Amino acid sequence: MRETHHHLDLSSRPRRNRRTPAIRGLVRETSLDASHLIYPLFVQDGETQPIESMPGQKRWSLDDLIGEVKRAHDMGINAIVLFPKVPHEHKTETGEHAYDPCGLAQRAIQAVKQNVPEVCVITDVALDPYNCDGHDGIVSPTGEVLNDETVAVLCKQAISHADAGADIVAPSDMMDGRVAAIRAALDHAGHTNVSIMSYTAKYASAFYGPFRGALDSAPRSGGSGKPIPEDKATYQMDPANQREALRELELDEAEGADIVMVKPAGPYLDVIAKMREVTTLPIAAYQVSGEYAMIKAAAATGGLDEQALVIETLTGIRRAGADMVLTYFAPQVAEWLS
Ligand code: PBG
Numbered sequence: 001m002r003e004t005h006h007h008l009d010l011s012s013r014p015r016r017n018r019r020t021p022a023i024r025g026l027v028r029e030t031s032l033d034a035s036h037l038i039y040p041l042f043v044q045d046g047e048t049q050p051i052e053s054m055p056g057q058k059r060w061s062l063d064d065l066i067g068e069v070k071r072a073h074d075m076g077i078n079a080i081v082l083f084p085k086v087p088h089e090h091k092t093e094t095g096e097h098a099y100d101p102c103g104l105a106q107r108a109i110q111a112v113k114q115n116v117p118e119v120c121v122i123t124d125v126a127l128d129p130y131n132c133d134g135h136d137g138i139v140s141p142t143g144e145v146l147n148d149e150t151v152a153v154l155c156k157q158a159i160s161h162a163d164a165g166a167d168i169v170a171p172s173d174m175m176d177g178r179v180a181a182i183r184a185a186l187d188h189a190g191h192t193n194v195s196i197m198s199y200t201a202k203y204a205s206a207f208y209g210p211f212r213g214a215l216d217s218a219p220r221s222g223g224s225g226k227p228i229p230e231d232k233a234t235y236q237m238d239p240a241n242q243r244e245a246l247r248e249l250e251l252d253e254a255e256g257a258d259i260v261m262v263k264p265a266g267p268y269l270d271v272i273a274k275m276r277e278v279t280t281l282p283i284a285a286y287q288v289s290g291e292y293a294m295i296k297a298a299a300a301t302g303g304l305d306e307q308a309l310v311i312e313t314l315t316g317i318r319r320a321g322a323d324m325v326l327t328y329f330a331p332q333v334a335e336w337l338s
Helices: 014-018 021-027 062-074 104-115 148-164 178-188 206-215 243-255 266-278 289-300 306-320 330-337
Strands: 037-043 058-060 079-084 120-125 168-171 195-202 259-263 283-287 324-327
Touching: 014 021, 037 062, 037 104, 037 330, 058 062, 062 104, 062 330, 079 104, 079 206, 104 120, 104 148, 120 148, 148 168, 148 178, 168 178, 178 195, 178 243, 195 243, 195 266, 206 289, 243 259, 243 266, 259 266, 266 283, 266 306, 283 306, 289 306, 306 324, 306 330
Parallel strands: 037 058, 037 079, 037 324, 079 120, 120 168, 168 195, 195 259, 259 283, 283 324
Antiparallel strands: none
């Protein structure tokens, strides 16, 4: 007989549900699976190059891109987003290269759809890679980022991505009214099956720094002499605001978005959770370049475990209410989970 110990008279002992791995598996509320992940990839013409600001990430040549997409797909990653790095000679004040049928983005979309057709190709709709001023929209002579003029160009860009074979276009520009305009333009061009993943609550964040390094796309004075806003605060959201995200959500729903996004992810879990309460649409969250670089830097000190950090941050993003997560760790996570 076991000695009777004095014990507390507790009606509930939550630790019983944590006692063994099998029980913990039964009560686990949040799952993380490769099917939830979207892999962002940088592309350029010429040779594949490492990205200094994002250790482990590369700007892929079109040939190597196909290999990387196949590798990721073999591990269970079924969706990618493409980010083209366009040379400066192709950048203009109005970003015409954005809708060039032979542009880098369009060729990359075609190459992936030809070689790995089962992978869902998502494209970024915004002007910053093509704009010599480094803004997502057209900058006026007085330094204003123009809304309606920009939306007209974004519509052409979205159609050209759909023509090239994109499954989903993702406007990341934060101009007003662009989802409705892009939906109408796509439908008019016969692309009723192409989805819109809207960057609904995209914050003016310091966490995009490494991405702008990777694409050399930060706002800059292009030599035209006009004043260029140093940041994106007149169109991307103020990190202090939560209710405003719900306002953007209502608009994107009404305008026909298929998927709504919160970006960055980790510092904005409350925004994901609030949106989850009020929308029936799928929610995407973007673990951005700065979140990636921060984890890489922390792991490089030797004091933190990279795998554990990545799984925990992604689980937190899913727990907050995201259906899908864009993360540069996608193929690595798929490997860890298998
Ligand atoms: C550009 C765009 C950005 C990102 C995705 N699309 C940068 C920005 O808005 O300045 C950031 C992604 C990342 O940091 O990983 N429209």
